[in-house]
Amino acid sequence: MHNVCAIFRREFASYFATPLAFVFIIIFLLLVGVFAFYVGGFYERGQADLAPFFNYHPWLYLFLIPALSMRLWAEERKSGTIELLMTLPVTVWQAVLGKFLAAWCFAGVALVLTFPMWITVNYLGDPDNGAIFAAYIGSFLTAGGMLAIGACLSAATRNQVIAFILAAVVCFGFLLSGYPLVLNAFRIWAPQAVVDAIASLSFLTHFQSISKGVIDLRDLLYFGIVIATWLIANVIVIEMKKAD
Amino acid sequence: MIEISHLTKRYGALTAVDDISFNVEPGQVLGFLGPNGAGKSTTMKMITGFLSPTSGTVRVCGHDVEREPLAAKACMGYLPEGAPSYPEMTVRAYLEFIANVRGLSGARRRERLDDVITRLALKGVLEQVIETLSKGFRRRVGLAQALLHDPKVLILDEPTDGLDPNQKHEVRKLISSMSKDKIIVISTHILEEVDAVCNRAIIIAGGKLLADDTPQALASRSPSGRLDDVFRQITTGVQPTHEKEAAHA
Numbered sequence: 001m002h003n004v005c006a007i008f009r010r011e012f013a014s015y016f017a018t019p020l021a022f023v024f025i026i027i028f029l030l031l032v033g034v035f036a037f038y039v040g041g042f043y044e045r046g047q048a049d050l051a052p053f054f055n056y057h058p059w060l061y062l063f064l065i066p067a068l069s070m071r072l073w074a075e076e077r078k079s080g081t082i083e084l085l086m087t088l089p090v091t092v093w094q095a096v097l098g099k100f101l102a103a104w105c106f107a108g109v110a111l112v113l114t115f116p117m118w119i120t121v122n123y124l125g126d127p128d129n130g131a132i133f134a135a136y137i138g139s140f141l142t143a144g145g146m147l148a149i150g151a152c153l154s155a156a157t158r159n160q161v162i163a164f165i166l167a168a169v170v171c172f173g174f175l176l177s178g179y180p181l182v183l184n185a186f187r188i189w190a191p192q193a194v195v196d197a198i199a200s201l202s203f204l205t206h207f208q209s210i211s212k213g214v215i216d217l218r219d220l221l222y223f224g225i226v227i228a229t230w231l232i233a234n235v236i237v238i239e240m241k242k243a244d
Numbered sequence: 245m246i247e248i249s250h251l252t253k254r255y256g257a258l259t260a261v262d263d264i265s266f267n268v269e270p271g272q273v274l275g276f277l278g279p280n281g282a283g284k285s286t287t288m289k290m291i292t293g294f295l296s297p298t299s300g301t302v303r304v305c306g307h308d309v310e311r312e313p314l315a316a317k318a319c320m321g322y323l324p325e326g327a328p329s330y331p332e333m334t335v336r337a338y339l340e341f342i343a344n345v346r347g348l349s350g351a352r353r354r355e356r357l358d359d360v361i362t363r364l365a366l367k368g369v370l371e372q373v374i375e376t377l378s379k380g381f382r383r384r385v386g387l388a389q390a391l392l393h394d395p396k397v398l399i400l401d402e403p404t405d406g407l408d409p410n411q412k413h414e415v416r417k418l419i420s421s422m423s424k425d426k427i428i429v430i431s432t433h434i435l436e437e438v439d440a441v442c443n444r445a446i447i448i449a450g451g452k453l454l455a456d457d458t459p460q461a462l463a464s465r466s467p468s469g470r471l472d473d474v475f476r477q478i479t480t481g482v483q484p485t486h487e488k489e490a491a492h493a
Binding site: 002003005006007009010013014017018079080081083084086087088089090091242 | 289292293294295313314315317318320322324325326328329330331332333337341342344345346347373389
């Protein structure tokens with residue numbers, strides 16, 4: 001456990017050692033604001049809720065999360081520090097977990113810093129704070145799922161740009177699998193069970209069901225399984241190709 | 245104690261390390277010699293558990309590196325080739341991180357940190373970010389990392405590569421000063437280094453172990469008494485012709 005903690009702390013601090021942390025947080029906050037107020041019509045709707053704010057989170061994550069995850073392993077490969085890390089008395093699991101948790105926590109910090117939105121909506125009206133809390137949980141879990149995907153794909157390459165693009169594409173697939181665009185294409189020929197299975201893989205479906213204010217065990221389980229699966233894949237990728 | 249038996253590493257058709265066996269005892273400073281691409285680094289990567297051998301075993305301090313990697317890694321300090329370290333960290337933060345991972349705490353942690361900082365003269369650059377350091381300092385930070393937990397076994401892959409003569413001298417002095425009770429394995433292609441710090445030399449080329457002796461005994465194999473000639477003779481099979489070399493010089 002102390003190894004996970006040591007790697008977590010190093011990794012978390014490294015976000016703040018470069019301008020990455022500040023650039024990321026500022027861009028994230030700007031974009032969620034722009035989307036909530038201009039695209040989502042936060043004021044025009046005349047409702048005291050944060051739906052126009054949360055609805056765009058998965059789409060912002062689509063390109064912001066890969067930017068966080070791309071460096072996790074690709075950078076270690078590029079600079080050769082993976083050799084250092086893997087010859088320290090640390091298991092691959094501890095390294096994978098420490099890195100993932102650090103990136104997830106960082107995403108959490110960015111998310112927490114959106115609290116002025118919550119203050120604003122409480123000032124303007126009388127929103128359902130339970131639903132807002134649930135939506136925050138849903139948003140955080142979506143970020144976690146995407147980070148797990150990004151971390152695994154970052155381990156597969158030494159090139160951060162490739163890691164970014166791969167992660168964005170795979171995350172896009174996971175998002176869209178719940179959308180009519182994809183589902184309609186399957187509905188024509190596939191049995192309902194297959195369509196349901198594909199729909200149930202979607203980040204969006206689970207995110208939306210949580211952000212309605214109902215934290216269902218099945219949704220939590222879904223995110224848990226997605227994260228665990230991708231982290232296991234991450235460990236396997238590292239074990240298989242430590243050196244190249 | 246390092247016990248290596250029938251160590252082999254293949255990449256597809258290429259055999260990088262071919263059935264190498266040898267033991268290293270405490271007090272020995274083993275120079276690992278060979279031309280570039282001979283399999284020196286690959287062997288060291290297998291000793292330190294970074295690469296898995298295709299076949300054969302490595303035991304370090306009685307622990308099989310493949311079966312009990314954590315125990316084996318805990319008693320080794322390793323400086324990988326090029327001394328990689330996290331460039332965005334300060335020297336202090338980096339050493340603290342290594343101390344955390346090595347599980348050092350309390351008085352021993354302070355004592356060990358002080359020791360490596362003094363030994364490698366890092367006091368002046370503690371708060372400096374590693375990427376702003378000169379090559380010599382970066383190498384020293386890498387050595388400090390390897391020495392931090394006072395390991396019984398030190399594996400140093402080209403510890404003096406790219407350093408200036410003064411820095412080379414410093415690093416060699418450091419290695420000699422630690423050699424009494426430790427096992428030190430250094431790889432190099434600089435032959436004078438072997439003379440300067442090693443009490444045993446192994447020559448490998450093409451993945452095969454070709455010679456294993458003291459540097460003096462190796463040197464005496466050549467009529468000229470020079471290690472360079474023996475090295476050339478063993479690794480290329482060419483009998484050195486001094487007349488021509490002298491003519492060129």
